[in-house]
Amino acid sequence: MHAPDQAAAEAAAAPDPRRWRTLALLGVAQLMLIVDVTVVAIALPDMGADLGLDRAGLTWVASSYALVFGGLMLLGGKTADILGPRRVVLAGLTVFVAASLLAGLATTGAAMLLLARALQGVGAAAMSPAALSVIARTFTGAELSRALGVWSALGGAGAAVGVLLGGVLTSGPGWPWVFYVNVPVGAVLLIGLIRSVRPLPGSGGRLDVPGAALVTLATGAVVYGLVAAGDHGWLSADTLVAVVVGLVGYVLFAVRIRAAAAPLVDPALLRRRPVLRGLGLIFVATALMISVFFLGSFVLQQLHGFTALETGLSFLPVAVGTILGSSLAGRVLPRWGVRTVSVAGLLVAAAGLAAAAGIFSMTVLVLATSVAGFGIGAAFVAAAGSLFSAVQPQEAGVGSGALSTFHEFGAATGVSAVSSVAAAALLDPGFAAFAPGYWFAAAVALVAGLASLAPLRGTR
Structure with missing residues (x-):
């Protein structure tokens, strides 16, 4: 079937009665991939002590997953377009679960752990864009906006859940369980996805x-x-x-x-303005979200004396704010349009971050960053909505891969930028030293929000 015929057939097809169950399973699977970043960060000190890892070794344990995950996502998305996203989702999840088991067993040497982390990245890079492709090809119209809201909410909450889960597992059964926990969860998801995800044809061709x-x-x-x-x-x-x-x-x-x-990518895809807006929004939103967790972890632990577990619990309101912002944005996006949702979300985020920067109070910090999370969650949905408004079904995989790649760029840039701005605070903790990091993030959100006011052909 030619690409235009395939697109028309999918648009005319009756809604899949299992689509919401499919969304729930894929959303939990994506949550597991995002959680795996921060859950490991909490366990790094214990890993270093048990395995004799120095600072460089610990850095590679943390970053090897992100490097492989980010590097291969565009390839994973294109493979989903060629072979069909269902096959790639199932294969990627299987690799991720097997690699998680291997990582948990790596209690005697760093080499096996680093290999397992890289393999986790391979599985995640296949599964994440393919899963988003399934959603983009299963839902249409207002339902697609709501589905993207659910997807963004779970992804945005993943960092907070990871911090909490990492504290519980590391202080309880031990650091190998931050990997072992993926095995039973992944197995249940795999069985559910085999039963729920309908076959979606690939475009064929060569990679x-x-x-x-x-x-x-x-x-x-x-x-x-x-x-x-x-x-x-x-x-x-x-x-x-x-x-x-x-x-x-x-x-x-x-x-x-x-x-x-x-x-691998049609050059015309990268010239579409809604696609460029979506990539820019996901980059900024992810950088802001990671900045919230990065700065908040240091402020709560070094200035307020919180433990890792208490810090994780303190981030739960931020996760709730992100979920609420994403869910609301998913509902209003069809009526308000991408421009209104993105501007409103980024300006709300800027206000929350400015409050966190200007008032030294643990209560204000949690409330302000929760407000920022609400706005960032809305920006996540606007990003996906903008991109998928200009992507055809046969391009959904590579479009998802591009969106996920810029998500990783935003995460890495956010940590690097705020750690540079607040470098003095990391050496000599104090609120006056941390505040510039929050002011910087607030300024980025404000500038991005004002830039989003520009009208864009193909969106409102």
Whole structure:
């Protein structure tokens, strides 16, 4: 079936009666992938003590997952378009669960743990964009906006859940259980998805291997450079070399997709303004969300004396705020449009972050960042809604991969940027030293909100 015929057939098909159950299963699976970032961060001190890892080793345990996850997502999305997203979701989840088991068993050496973390990234990079592709091809119209709201809510809450879960498991049965917990959860999800996700045809064709290699190398290099910026500074050799390598890789990738008969990404997709707006919004929203958790963890633990578990509990209101913002945005997006939702969300986020910066109070910090989470959750939905308003069903996988890639870029950039701005606070903790980090995040949200006021053809 040709692409236009396939798109028309999917649009005309009767709604899948299992679509909401499918969304719930895919949403929990995505939550598991996001949780795996912060749940491991809480367990790093115990891992280092048991495995004899130095600071560099611990950094690789934390960052290897993000590097592989971010580097391979565009490839995972394109594979979902070619083979059909159902196959790729199931394969990716299987790899992730098996790698989680391997990581939990890696109690005697760092090499096995690092290998397992990389394999987790491979599974996640296949599953995440393919899962979003399933949602984009299963729901239409106002239902798609609501589904994207649910998806964004679970993804946005994942960081807070990870902090809490990491504290509970590390202080209880021990750090291997931050990985073991994925095994029974993943097995149940796998069984449910096999029964619930309907077959969705792929477009067929061949994968552009040189293009895939170039974009994977470029993305991995840029993510590594952004992570290195947080550790070594923006002008360090590690940062500059990695970013330059990544940018050169992207230039070569741009040349490749214009020359290839069947490119990994259609160049026309990257010229569509709603797609560019969606990528920009997801980048900013993720950077802001990660900044909230990064700065909040230090403020609550170093200034207010909270334990890791107490810090995780304190972030639950932020997770609730994100869920409420995403859910509301999913409902009003069809009526208000992308521009109104994104502007409102980013301005609310800016107000919350400014309050956190200006008032030294634990209560105000939790309430203000919860308000910011509400606005950021709305921006997540606006990002996905903007992108998928200009993406055809046969492009949903690679579009999802691009969205997820910019999500990783935003996460790495957010940590690097606020850690640089608040560098003095990390050495000599004090509210006056942490406040610039929150002011910086508030300014970014304000500028992005004002920029979103610009009208855009194809959205409201």
